[in-house]
Amino acid sequence: xxxxPQPKPTDAELELLRVLWDRGPSTVREIHEALATAVAxxxxxxxxxxxxxxxxxxxxxxxxxxxxxxxxxxxxxxxxTQRQLVRHLLQGAFGGSPTRLVMQALSEKPTSAEELRxxxxxxxxxxxxxxxxxxxxxx
Amino acid sequence: xxxxPQPKPTDAELELLRVLWDRGPSTVREIHEALATAVAxxxxxxxxxxxxxxxxxxxxxxxxxxxxxxxxxxxxxxxxTQRQLVRHLLQGAFGGSPTRLVMQALSEKPTSAEELRxxxxxxxxxxxxxxxxxxxxxx
DNA sequence: TCCCATCTACGACATTTGTCGTTGACATTG
DNA sequence: CAATGTCAACGACAAATGTCGTAGATGGGA
Numbered sequence: 001x002x003x004x005p006q007p008k009p010t011d012a013e014l015e016l017l018r019v020l021w022d023r024g025p026s027t028v029r030e031i032h033e034a035l036a037t038a039v040a041x042x043x044x045x046x047x048x049x050x051x052x053x054x055x056x057x058x059x060x061x062x063x064x065x066x067x068x069x070x071x072x073x074x075x076x077x078x079x080x081t082q083r084q085l086v087r088h089l090l091q092g093a094f095g096g097s098p099t100r101l102v103m104q105a106l107s108e109k110p111t112s113a114e115e116l117r118x119x120x121x122x123x124x125x126x127x128x129x130x131x132x133x134x135x136x137x138x139x
Numbered sequence: 140x141x142x143x144p145q146p147k148p149t150d151a152e153l154e155l156l157r158v159l160w161d162r163g164p165s166t167v168r169e170i171h172e173a174l175a176t177a178v179a180x181x182x183x184x185x186x187x188x189x190x191x192x193x194x195x196x197x198x199x200x201x202x203x204x205x206x207x208x209x210x211x212x213x214x215x216x217x218x219x220t221q222r223q224l225v226r227h228l229l230q231g232a233f234g235g236s237p238t239r240l241v242m243q244a245l246s247e248k249p250t251s252a253e254e255l256r257x258x259x260x261x262x263x264x265x266x267x268x269x270x271x272x273x274x275x276x277x278x
Numbered sequence: 279t280c281c282c283a284t285c286t287a288c289g290a291c292a293t294t295t296g297t298c299g300t301t302g303a304c305a306t307t308g
Numbered sequence: 309c310a311a312t313g314t315c316a317a318c319g320a321c322a323a324a325t326g327t328c329g330t331a332g333a334t335g336g337g338a
Contacts, residue, residue: 011231014231014232015231018232018234079243081232082232082233082239082240082243083243083246083247085228085232086228086240086243086244086247087247089224089225089228090244090247090248092150092153092154093153093157093220093221093224094221095157096248097254098244098245098247098248098250098254099250099254099257099258100221101221101225101244102241102244102245102258102261103258103261104218104221104222104225105225105229105237105240105241105244106237106241106261106262106265107222107265108222108225108226108229108237109229109235109237111237111238111265113266115236115237115238116262116265116266118238119238119241119242119262120259120262122241122242122245123245123255123258123259123262126245126250126255127252127255
């Protein structure tokens with residue numbers, strides 16, 4: 001089972017992954033267009049293609065070649081990737097203390113009341129869970 | 140005046156910055172040692188030196204050359220840098236929604252009750268502050 | 279059928295990163 | 309003073325990244 005030290009996606013790769021997470025499996029053309037319109041990304045078509053190919057090599061995406069226009073799909077979940085990136089940032093810049101990170105994140109943007117409520121709920125959950133053995137999610 | 144689009148520090152640079160934030164202004168030797176002991180980093184001395192020099196070029200650190208052993212100091216605050224990195228991650232991987240990031244961060248590590256309390260306090264603060272105009276902590 | 283559009287593959291290229299080795303200057307100390 | 313050690317500077321180098329251009333295959337339409 002994949003102990004997969006998933007290679008940390010680069011910024012460009014992350015952009016493509018975001019598109020795939022949003023749209024689901026897509027052709028290169030579609031991805032390229034999405035990027036162009038959504039993010040005003042003005043790179044050539046072959047650039048997108050090349051990055052996608054590299055990502056396929058790394059196992060970040062899968063490719064369905066049954067048709068002439070290959071169809072790419074994200075091979076890693078958004079959540080998993082986000083977790084990995086958060087962990088990296090945590091270790092790299094915050095000395096492992098989630099609290100500081102959370103503070104920075106929350107101060108970063110005016111958070112809606114609703115979102116604040118959501119977070120509070122999570123805190124509650126974590127607190128009760130803290131008593132009983134924290135179960136399940138392993139790493 | 141520099142509205143400084145501070146160049147995003149790389150991972151290696153971040154490590155050095157961490158040392159400087161901890162120790163304050165230091166010589167290359169000191170930084171190198173600190174890295175070796177603290178992080179079991181086993182690179183050559185000149186590697187550390189080179190990175191420091193590059194960082195000086197970029198304005199990430201300052202250098203006092205009045206002595207033979209130059210003394211480097213962080214030129215950017217820990218908080219500011221962390222905020223920048225959080226913002227980057229937010230945009231790049233979370234579509235700008237802090238909530239998800241916070242969730243991931245909290246799920247990442249068993250957080251102590253005390254820390255949870257701290258975060259709750261911050262939430263309270265944000266909530267009340269949300270009513271009144273949240274005022275500019277600028278940089 | 280023949281031409282044109284589209285798609286993938288391949289290689290080129292500039293840039294950045296992180297890694298050293300070497301060199302020449304400077305200091306310390308015997 | 310001379311030997312030894314320390315330091316900054318410089319260049320080299322491999323690897324990764326993001327950027328294209330071009331070539332070759334394939335498919336659709338006039």
